[in-house]
């Protein structure tokens with residue numbers, strides 16, 4: 001391969017500068033700020049701040065409410081990840097069988113991807129409208145008196161449902177292209193070697209999809225943890241009440257509603273550590289990922 | 294081991310393309326049949342219908358005494374070797390070879406025994422723990438063979454299994470596959486577009502052309518008695534010479550004068566003659582002009598014009614020749630005559 005070289009040393013640095021500037025201004029600087037303010041107690045009325053050391057963190061560690069939200073976030077993340085991956089895989093396997101239809105299928109499902117999270121949340125809000133939402137009606141026909149925003153289990157169910165709905169298309173596209181990149185002849189060889197479709201799926205198709213699956217797992221966990229903010233925000237209507245919250249939403253509620261900048265920052269730092277851990281896991285997996293040739 | 298019978302098998306793809314026109318033939322138990330023809334003539338389609346990977350549009354297929362039209366590929370008691378090997382990339386060589394057995398509820402100890410045996414037969418014993426990506430092309434080909442052999446099926450199907458290998462390996466594998474098939478005595482259908490493979494491996498050759506059978510015969514029959522100009526020019530390198538000639542008074546004449554063979558009838562005819570059935574020498578009767586001498590070491594090919602038409606002569610390395618006018622004679626025994634319009638042998 002031919003490599004293009006730079007004649008001066010300054011040009012590459014100059015070209016990198018805008019990108020570096022963006023990263024520093026929008027990522028590292030706020031992150032550093034968050035770490036710093038997590039050690040301070042800020043006066044709610046803006047009259048300066050006091051250094052309190054690790055107080056914000058010890059408070060978090062002892063807070064029963066925070067533990068409850070963390071537990072909910074864990075369950076929420078597991079449910080959203082499991083269902084959006086599972087459903088997408090199921091759909092992709094079905095779509096893959098009718099490869100011809102795959103294109104229209106793909107666009108049909110893909111448009112959901114273009115919906116911004118708050119809009120998805122808003123659509124969810126409409127679907128679950130107390131008096132005329134079609135999903136409320138549906139739930140009612142099963143004898144389930146669905147009360148979004150009032151009953152916390154119902155709100156949680158709606159949050160999971162909308163989040164899954166929003167994420168399925170992304171996973172679907174990845175799974176479908178993963179499936180379609182499995183050589184036709186390999187599947188045909190399996191067809192000759194094994195008469196059970198289920199067994200073929202678990203023995204051949206699934207392992208060959210594993211790299212895609214690992215990648216999507218990380219993406220989905222990150223999505224459930226962070227990107228569902230807009231959905232949660234719309235569904236709980238900014239009124240936490242006894243509604244379930246995710247950790248990210250709690251950061252927002254404490255920081256911007258409760259004006260507890262220190263506590264909110266400490267929570268942010270906890271989340272940052274979480275992201276860091278996920279990233280490490282992802283890189284480890286990518287490193288170990290088997291490259292089939 | 295089994296006999297295979299295709300009865301009026303036809304394939305029309307959903308897009309309306311008729312890839313295989315209704316055709317029938319049967320293969321004897323233990324026979325090695327090669328389907329040969331140019332790319333796109335329907336060889337793979339035919340083979341895949343036998344394998345069950347493609348629906349049979351019309352006709353009946355039986356393997357052994359069983360009609361298998363609607364039998365799953367895994368239940369047809371066949372094994373197939375694919376052009377790109379189609380190994381399971383995530384499985385070791387051992388698992389690749391054993392996978393088909395595992396699904397047939399064969400005890401693990403027996404599988405292991407059979408895998409070892411197949412691996413030994415194919416020189417794969419020290420690679421059993423490797424993944425396909427850690428093997429060379431030839432070794433992958435062997436694993437694909439192992440996967441087929443270990444199953445001890447009624448029928449082997451090969452779809453251009455050697456076309457991804459380099460020439461030397463191809464030659465070696467050709468001999469190995471043939472020897473293996475002889476030893477195991479498994480009925481085989483082998484698809485290739487390479488006429489050399491067809492000639493060297495087949496007990497019987499089936500020449501296909503755009504979804505139709507042109508000829509079925511032993512390699513010698515196909516080579517020496519082609520049923521059509523298509524077969525004549527497809528089989529053999531260089532192909533058979535085809536010369537437009539006339540039949541006059543019971544003789545085939547080229548260019549209005551030189552009689553080369555006797556024939557019945559009257560009028561235009563296409564005369565076929567293999568390049569090696571032509572001799573050169575000063576006492577010969579037909580004038581010929583050499584344009585190019587192609588030196589091939591073991592022999593030489595003389596390309597030139599006979600009665601203004603392209604013509605190739607094969608001579609041994611001991612016969613000298615230079616470009617320019619010479620005289621040739623054609624072995625009348627070896628002449629094949631074809632209908633000029635239809636191309637079918639007379």
Ligand SMILES: Nc1ncnc2c1ncn2[C@@H]1O[C@H](COP(=O)(O)OP(=O)(O)O)[C@@H](O)[C@H]1O
Nearest residue numbers: 306308310312331332333334335336337338339
């Ligand atoms: N799935 C398909 N749908 C429509 N036409 C096909 C399909 N597969 C193959 N064909 C066509 O059928 C003909 C025979 O194909 P194939 O059997 O693959 O030829 P070969 O193996 O002899 O090269 C070709 O014209 C090819 O384009």
Ligand SMILES: [Mg+2]
Nearest residue numbers: 336337338453
């Ligand atoms: Mg083919």
